[in-house]
Structures are given as structure tokens and as C-alpha cells.
Amino acid sequence: MKKLEAIVRPHLMDAVKNALQEVGVVGMTVTEVKGFGRQKGHTETYRGSEYKVEFLPKVKIEVALPDELVDQAVEAVLKTAATGKFGDGKVFVSSLEEVVRIRTGERGDAAL
């Protein structure tokens, strides 16, 4: 099992979600997050007073997957979340030791 975390632009969240569902992902967790990458945020001026935008708003999508779905899922995120500009985000994939469905106590792939 793998865990996929995708940091994407807020406005592309729906597109990414739909693409993941098409691949066969059944559940996900979505969080409003802020952060920066190589672009290091930027500074805005508004009537002369500058306000710093050190952390840019993004959406984090977390998905737990069986191993065989990972490649397709990553592909789905890449296809939908890329604009080619700075700040498109990242996908992190890590291995997942255990999943337990709280209601039934099922474990492993059965709990995904």
C-alpha cells in the first residue's frame, strides 16, 4: 500500500479529484494548506504598503492506495494539476504500513 500526497493549486482541486476517482480511488482527504517551494512565495504591493505572501495557498490531497494503482494515480495528478508555471505543486508517494477501517476493524487492502 502507498500513500500519495499531492499539493496542488486550489482551483485545480476538483479536476484532480475527478481524475483520481476515474482511476479508481475511492476516498481522499483534502486540506487547505499554505507553503512555499522554490518560488519562495512573493511580495505584493497594495497602494504602496507591501504585504508579504511568504506562504502560498494550496490544497493538499491525501490518498491511500493499493500498490498497483500508484502509477496511474500519479499520472492522473500530473495530467490535471500541471499548468507549466511556477507553483504547480508536488506529489509525494510513500509506503504505508497499515490501514485500519475503524468501524469494522478490517486491515490492509480490505480497509482501503
Add this chain to the structure above:
Amino acid sequence: MHRQETIDRSSVRPDRVAALESRQERLDRFRRFLKLETERLRMRHRMGLGGVEIAAGRSDQVDALLEELCLEISVEGGEAAGGALPPWAVVALGGYGRRDLAPHSDVDLLFLHPGGGSAELKPFVERTLQVLWDVGLTVGHSFRSPRECVAEARRDLHSRTALIDARLVTGNAALFHALSRQLDSDLHASRRATDGFVESMKVELRQRWEKFGGAVCLLEPNVKEGPGGLRDLHAMLWVGHARWGTRGLAGLKAEGWLGEREFSSARRASGFLSRVRNEAHFTGGRRTDLLTLDVQGDLARNLGYVPRGGLLASELLMREYYRRASELHECCRAFMRVHLKAPRRQFPGLSVRRRPRKGFEVRGGELTLRSGGSALHGGPGAVMDAFRIAQEEGVPLSEDLKSAIRVRTRLIGRGFRASREATGAFLRLVQRRGRVAPALRAMHETGVLACLVPEWARITFLVQHDFFHKYTVDEHTLKAVEALDEVAAGQDPALAPLGRLFDELPDVLPVYLGMLLHDIGKGRGGGHVVRGVAIARRIAGRLRLAPETAEKILFLVGAHLEMSQVSQHRDLTEASLIDAFAARMGSLERLNALLLLTYADHRGVGPGIWNEWKATLLWELYSRTRPRLAGGEPREDDGDASARERAFGELRSEAPGEEVEGYLAGLPERYFRATDAAGVVRHFRLLRGRGARPFACEWRDLGDGRGTELALTAEDRPGLFAALAGTLTASGVDILSVDLFTRADGVALDTFHVAELPGHRPVAPGRCARIESALAEAVAGRVDVGRSVERWRSRAPRRARRHWGRTARPATVRFDQEASAVSTVVEVKAPDEPGLAYRIASTLAELGLDITFARVATAKALALDVFYVRGGDGSKLAPPAMREVEEALLAALGSRPRVRAHG
């Protein structure tokens, strides 16, 4: 309910065969009894028996069970101990003591012992409790002597309130009387203990209201603990008992502490709330006092509500709930205010009566009718006077005044709405920035708002079925207006950027009325925005609003969701999207108003809904859209690459890569935000062309009569900006705006947007050479710029003033220590006039301050100048220095020109 019947039924006890009966058999017997009785009660409840009666019936059931159980166990206990037990009594506390027990509520019990010999009673208490637990009752218990009870009541507020309602269930009556006597003599008769109790009651009340949502109109209210819940009633009863020894609502009324109207509304409310609570317990099969959205439907159905007039059964139930709970809450608050006046303190100004106005006066921090006042008899105008005066004085209306208005409003009715007097007064109330919400809330509470705007009644107490909202539509709307007030008041530095939008609005009426009406279309099926616009149009007509004002309001109602939707769901880097959004906004005023409304709308939904994440996206959309609407030179599209990258691409062909890179690296980040790629390229060429000369500049006609751009570079030094601005002014050139940057290596790069003073035309090309040499002289420090400016001023006394402000507003100075990491930001707002920039800059220079960045801008005859400054030692300004700067600036701007040495 027939108490005796219940008791009798419990006595259809299997003949006292305790000895032969096993423990399990006894348990089954009591379980059966409780189950049967509960079912009987449930049927009576469903048949419509009142909430108070059901709660009393439940209490009687438990009484009967306890009587029988304690009798049996005490007899066994006595036998086992080989004699009679010491005297004991079982006492009901709290709600159970008042015979007010909801079906699954906790049963609070006190096992009373005489003091000595409590050990002998312990097994009896334990066995009794065991059975009670096993039959499924939730029991809260204590085991104390009368003396211990008094000590505990002194220590703990909740123990004291529980003991107020103590009632003997079974056991030794003399022992119980001993408890009552000791409570009365040691506690209730003590003046000091009573004062302390009442004070902590007040604190507790406020904390409880706060803890349970702070408003009656929560979508998921707590029928017991929330504001307007049954606890509000209990608090009144407890205070009544502590202060005057009264018992029950009837006692308060009989002694004259509660008026006839308050009494009946409190009684009605408590009956209704109890009934809803009983239903919640029966439906849930457990103690549930929280009326969550998912159970409201079942409750409504079981209580016999049917959908009507486009509203769901649950909406009708909750509407009644909010009405009753509001009545009870108001009643409780008024009761506490009237009867719990803080002990008089010597606060001059608080107790002093202020000058009476139009039959009203401010007394004790509230607006009241003057004694024997007939102020309200003058028709709608007089009613509206009350709100106006309260708003002007910044005080709330007293409860008495509110009730008087409620009665008047009902009498005046339709005529009220139609009267020009009332609508005119209403519109004036809604224009007073920073003070609108209290007025609207008072009008809401007195029914005047629903009278003036009948559509308001539709959204009053209206539940919203969604995941985010916490309040009913009316409460949400009022909370949102409060959020607007908070921005307008400008007290919170975190809201300062929004406050500046407020300052830019020419008229605050549209944003306030738009806020009030933004959800007016709710409660009529889907599409509340479209419906809302139609309704708002009707309301605007009735209020006789000017067509332009009405259009602004309708725009806000129609667009009130758009800004947050676009900011969260669209690609903000796409120029075409920003173009479309700017076109939809149409004007800067609308954009400003919509951002304010969007912010306040979020704040009104509930705590935590407005957050940094949403704020960043909204400001991103705002700052990208603003330049399209603000006039001036439209910024080039960033396109895919930033100005920095595009300039780099262009310059690489004309200079070595490292030189270009070094040049770009030395410029502050905000430079690239304010400058397009073409500008970056021009500046590079200018700087490169300057070579070793101390100064270079470039003139550029902006076309279309928009004036001239003067880009200029020189080695930075203290007072440089003042010297440049002064020279331009002395040359008869008006400065419209400036962007001033200092590179890391100390080279200043300034862009002036200028025009000829007379006629406001672009600077004539023929004059450029002369001005340029004057600038070079000034940069070199070879002329006294201050004197040149004075000479110019004396020659051209005020004749060239560009516009006269409508009213000459005094200059203001504001500091911001947060906006920049290394500099203090000084914001100066002043009526615009030629030479203003010079005057500010020279004042700052005289104080030895270093200007690292400046932006001078003009809007509507008002200049907003922003300077990033550092002290001589390169650090931010300390508070004393800020005061000095403020005084010097105000002196320089407030008084007429005075001769000052140039720094």
C-alpha cells in the same frame, strides 16, 4: 399527571417477599416498573401533554421507585446489622428536586446522614446505588451530613444551586429539616454569602452563554445550557430564591419581581423548551440536549409539525424554538440587568445623567425614556429618534424602552413602513460607519426592522441546512454587519488593509445595505441569489433609494458569492480571467465593496471560517484586479514569466549575463512587483548609460495627456528624495505619483509621474533640459532647494492648485511596524496640493530619516503617501521617534508654509 397513581402502581409491589426474592428477580421487577412507566409517559407526551407535566411525571416515577427500593434495602440492612440503622434521608437535588426531570436526565441524589455513624449507613447507600445503576438510571450522588452540605455549598456554586431545590424523597424527615434549617440560617440568611453567590451566578451565566455559542440563534442549539435554554430560567429562579426567598416563577411574580408579561412569556417558553427536550430524549433514547440538524426533522415530525408555506417541518419547529428561546433569553437578561445592578461605584460619567434629548435620556449607560415620558407618542419618527440618539450616544436601548417600542411598532404597522420619515431615518442609521450593527440589532429585537423591511421576517429564525453555517440567517446577517463595523472602526491593526478599502468608498450605504440584504432571498427554495436581487430591488424602491445607489446594492446582492468562488476555483494567473472579473466588477468602488462584503459574510458564518488561506486567495484576486480598475497606466501582462525573467531575456543580448544578473539581484523584490519588464529594461539602460556621472534621467511622454514619466538614478544620500521633489516643484512641475527604490549597492532608482502644474499637461519637451540641469545641481547639493521652493511658492501663491478637496480634511499620519521586516512604514494622508511630496520628504530628511522606498499616490484630491523609513542607525523607529515624526509632519502639513532650512 397523577402522582398518587404512579406511587400506587409502584406499590403494586410483589408483596414484601424480599427475603425470598433473588437479587436478579428484584432487579427485573424494578426494570419492568421503570420500562412500563417510561412507556406510559411517552404515550402521554405524544398525545400532547405539556413539557412541564411530563418532567414532573418522570420525577414522580423515580420517587416511587426510590421509596420502595430504599424501604426494602434499609429493612434488609437493619436486619443484617441486627437492629435499626441510624437515621438517613434520600434527598432529590437540582432539577429532580424541582420535580423537573427530563426522561433521560441524570438523577441527582443526596444521601443524608446525621454526622456520626456514617459507616453503618455505607452498605445501605452502596446497595441502593447499585440497583439504581443496574436498572439503567444515571445517578449523580453524594453522601453527606447537613453540616458537610453547607460547607460544600459555600465552596462550590453548583452544589449551592443544587441544594436550593433540595426535596425529601424518602427517609427521616427530621434529618431533612435539619438540613433545610442549616442551609437557611448559615447560607441563605447570610448577606455576604448571598452577594457572593449572586456575583458568581452572573459570571457563570456569561461564561455559559459564551461557551454554548454566544447566541440564541445557533443552528444546533443546546436546549438546556445554551443562551435561551432552560438554564436561563433556572438562573432566574436561583437568584430569586437567594435574594428574596421566592420559589418558582409564580413566586417571583407574586412578589412583584416579574411583570405579568415577562411571567407569561417565561412560562410559555419553559413549557415549550421542556417539551422539545423531552421529545429529544424520547427520540434519541438517551440524554440529548443538543438539537443537531440531523435530529431536528424527527423531532418536528414527532411533535406534529407539518411542512407549510415552502418551509420544512423542522424549519417551523426551529423557528418556534428560536422565538421562544429568544423571549426567555431576553427575559433572563432583563431580569439580571434590573435586579442585579452592580453595587454603586464612584464612576463619574457612568451614573451621571447626560443632557436629555427629545424625551430620552442616557441613564446608567443605557438610553431610556424620561420619567413619565411620552416621547414615543409622536409616531414613527419618534421611534426612529430612539435608535438615532442611541447610535449617536453609543449606548444600547434599555429593556423598558425596547418593550415600549415593540408595542408602538405594532400599533403603527403599515403606516410606519410607508412613512418617509421612518425610511429616511432608517437610511441615515445605516450610513453611520462603525455603528450600524448595534442599531440594526436593536431594530431587529424590537420588530422595527421587520416592520420597515417585511421581507426580513422571512429570514428571521430561519435555519440554514449546510455544513458551514452556525447561525440562523438573521443572526448570520447581523454578525456580518458587526464584522463590517469592526473593520470600519479601525481598532484592529490586522484589519487595516480592509479598513483602507472602507476609506476609499465614497458612500458606505451600499455596502451596509448590501450586507443586510445579501441573503434576503433565502428560505424560498433554491437560487437565493437571483431571488435576493429581485427582493432587494423591491425594497430599494420602497426605501426610495437613488437609482445609482440601488444599482450598487443590487450588484452586491447579486455578486455576493462570486469573489470567493473565483478566488478559490479559478486560475488567478490567467490574464483573461482577471479581465473578465474586472469587467464584471465594473468599477473600483464595486470591487472594494465586494471584498469588504465577502470578508464580513465569511465572518458571519461562524468562528474559524475566515482564515489566512481564504484571505490570501481573495487578496490575490483583489490585487490583480485592482490595477485594471484603478486607472493610470495599465500594467503589462505578466504572462508566463515574471518581469524579472523577461527583462533578463531581453537584456542578455546587450550586456554580459553576469552584469545583468548582478543588476537584477540588487533590486528589491517589490521593485519587480511595481515595474513591468519594459520598465526594468529602460531602467537598466538608464543606469548603464549614467556610467560614472552622478546623475542620469529619462523623460517619457505617457501619451493621451496622461502626463510624463521621469525615470531618474543617482547615488542615494539622506535628503536626496526631498531635493528631487523640491526641485521639480520649484520648476513648476506637479508630482502625481512616485515610486522610489534603493538598490542594495546604494543606487537610488526613482520613477516620477509628473505633469506641468498649469493645465496639467505633459511636461513640454523644451523645458526638460532646464529641469534636468536643475536636478543635477540639486543632486550635487549645490543649490538650496528649500529656498527655491519658497521662491516658487511666493511667486505662484496657491493659484495652481489642482483640485480643491470637498472639505479640507486634516492630515493624518499612521505607522505600521509589521509591513516590512526592516523599515517602519509611515503613511501620510493629506489633502493634495503642489509641493506636498517635497514637504513630507524634507520633514523626514530633517529628522535624519532614511527613505528606502516611497509611493506617492493621489485619489480624489486626497494624497496617500507611503514612506518606508529607517532611523539614522538603520533600524525601525522606536515609539518616541514615531511621536516626533508624527508631530513634525502634522506641523508641516497643518500650518501654512513656513520657512525651513533644507536638510
